[in-house]
Amino acid sequence: MGFFITFEGIEGCGKSTQVRLAAERLSRAGHEVVVTREPGGCPIADAIRAILLDARNSAMVPMTELLLYAAARAQHIAEVVEPALASGKIVLCDRFTDSTLTYQGFGRKLDRELIARLNALAAGSIKPDMTLLFDCPVETGLARAMARINANSAAREERFEQESLxxxxxxxxxxxxxxxxxxxxxxxxxxxxSIGEIETMVTESILMRLPAATARR
Structure with missing residues (x-):
């Protein structure tokens, strides 16, 4: 089996940048790396992502939101994550089940036991070997997130950024x-x-835990 690393945190915490930098560094070191994200990662899950993050869908109720995340995850696991891990690759995933527990459980206040069961149903036996959590003040993260959104004229994925502090x-x-x-x-x-300081910490953290089985092939 490969090694599954998830990157988590609030909006604008910098995790997506660190996923990219970690992938570049691991690839240069000779590792086989797959970079993916949730929701998304494959065509069907990406289509669900577009629905979930579109601010025009403000009428979406929390249970619909939760079930859409579970559907996207089931497809993503089957198409991307499970095959990559089975072939011995390192999988770097921008968000996973912890985001569902926090956003829909703590944020939306849905039943966390129900969410855990849905996560298990969608992900099966796939669990992260390691999770990097990027923590920062909410105001800092939201300011970064909105700056990124405003700079992107193609798609405004801002349904969650419009929620309250x-x-x-x-x-x-x-x-x-x-x-x-x-x-x-x-x-x-x-x-x-800073991005450079965080990259150094990410690299050190990953190399400390990366098993010998995923060494250069």
């Missing part, structure tokens, strides 16, 4: 709560530091 505070608290319950899986990093 309290909603995003609950999500941040949720992530930190999950990290506290699984310290052996989570690595919490200061997402308010």
């Amino acid at each position: 309290l909603f995003h505070e609950r999500i941040r608290d949720g992530f930190l709560s999950l990290a506290a319950t699984e310290p052996s899986r989570f690595v919490v990093l200061d997402g308010s530091r």
